[in-house]
Amino acid sequence: MNLVRHCLRRCGAALFALWLAGAAQAQDCPPPLSAPNPALLAQPPAGAPDRGLLWQLEKDGRSAWLFASIHLGRPEWLIPGPRLQAALDASDTLALELDLSNVYVLQALMSPVPGRPSLPLPPDLKARMQALARSSCTDLTPYATLHPVLQVGQLLAQSARRDGLGAEFGQEMGLMIQARLRGLEFAGLETPTLQLQALIPADRQEALEEVRESLRQLESPEVRLQTRRLAEAWAQGDLRTLETYEQWCDCVHSAADRAALKRTIADRNPGMAERIARLHGKGRRLLVAVGALHMTGEGSLLEALQARGFRVTQRWPEPR
Structure with missing residues (x-):
């Protein structure tokens, strides 16, 4: 399973820890x-x-906004364009995959996951992870309580910094500032429990x-x-x-890969759509931000939103 796909699609939760903890610095970092x-x-x-993608959701005579987010970004990406600003101004509630403003949510992200036992790594995998941590200038100590699957995501996040991409500049962070x-x-x-179990x-x-496949991918320059x-x-x-x-990620090679893709993306969409529908039904004026790959396939x-009676119209980029 390709590490890029996993981290950018699923590590919105775990990457928040990187923003809080920071990263070690060395001469070649x-x-x-x-x-x-x-x-x-x-x-x-x-x-x-304007950056990213924005849809207008309409139901029961009222509108909401759906923004395709990304969990890594560049500093300038924190500045909203005019359409995203307008969506923020029209909203009273920012809905994210997880409410990262809630301290209990953050604590749950750093705690053992119910139903997901600890995973001691064999010496060879532990050595490879430590070598990658050194090469990417990442101190994994703050993430020692995280499941190894999530720890590997931290390595990708740090390696992306060499290309000017950081977790602290992901769209969730920028939208929380604006909110x-x-x-x-x-x-x-x-x-947190439901997301991490998925x-x-x-x-x-x-x-x-x-973990083994993710490390192999991270050891390849193709990941960046x-x-x-x-x-x-x-x-x-x-x-x-x-x-x-x-078609271009080199990330789905087996039935197990396809099952993992379904588990981590498509299987989560109905639950998120139902929550959006409930919040909208309570009269909330919503701006919803969800990882971009949830909008595909x-x-x-x-x-899922259309199945719940929403009219969905793409507002940015404007369809040709």
């Missing part, structure tokens, strides 16, 4: 990424471009093989190329590239 001037976040410049500036409420579409295989051997291509496709609102991800979140 990538330089720190500088955040935009806070004034630019409080009063975004008129020329800031606080506007006094919006926060809501979560999933619980992301981590229940079978020990399956989890071990996932794939991460960069996926991030740039998001930034350009290139839905076609996102929809054809499996059979059983997408868009389809």
Whole structure:
């Protein structure tokens, strides 16, 4: 199973720990990424471009907004473009996959996952993980309580910094800043336990093989190329590239890979769509942000929302 796909699609939860803990620095480590001037976040410049993808949801005579997010980003990506600003201004609630403003949610992310036993790594895998941590300037000590499947995601996040991409500049972080500036409420579409149980295989051997394959992928230079291509496709609102991800990611080679893809993406969409429908039904004016790959493929979140009576219209990029 390809590490890029796993981390950018599923590590929105675990990557938040990277933002909190920071990363070790050494002589050959990538330089720190500088955040935009806070004034630019409080009063975004008129020329800031729109990035990502935005849909309008309509039901019962009221609108909500659905934004395709990405869990790694560049500093300038924190500045919302005019359409995202308008969606923020029209909303009273920011709904994320997880309510990352809730301290109990953050604590749950760093705790053992119910139903997912610990996974001691054999010496060879432990040595490979430690070598990758050194090469990517990552101190894994703060993540010692995380399942190894999630620890590997931290290695990818840190390696992406060499290409100017950081977890602290993912869209969840930028939207939370904007929501606080506007006094919006926060809501979560999933619980930490449900999300992590979907992301981590229940079978020990399956989890071990996932770690092994992820390390192999991370040891290849192709991982950075794939991460960069996926991030740039998001930034350009290139839905076609996102929809054809499996054709170029070199990430689905077996029935197990296909089952994992279904478990971590399509199987989660109905639950998130139901939560969106409930919040909308309570009169919340929603801006929803969910990982971009949830908008693609059979059983997408868009389809799940349409099945619950929403009219879904793409607003950015405008369909040709």
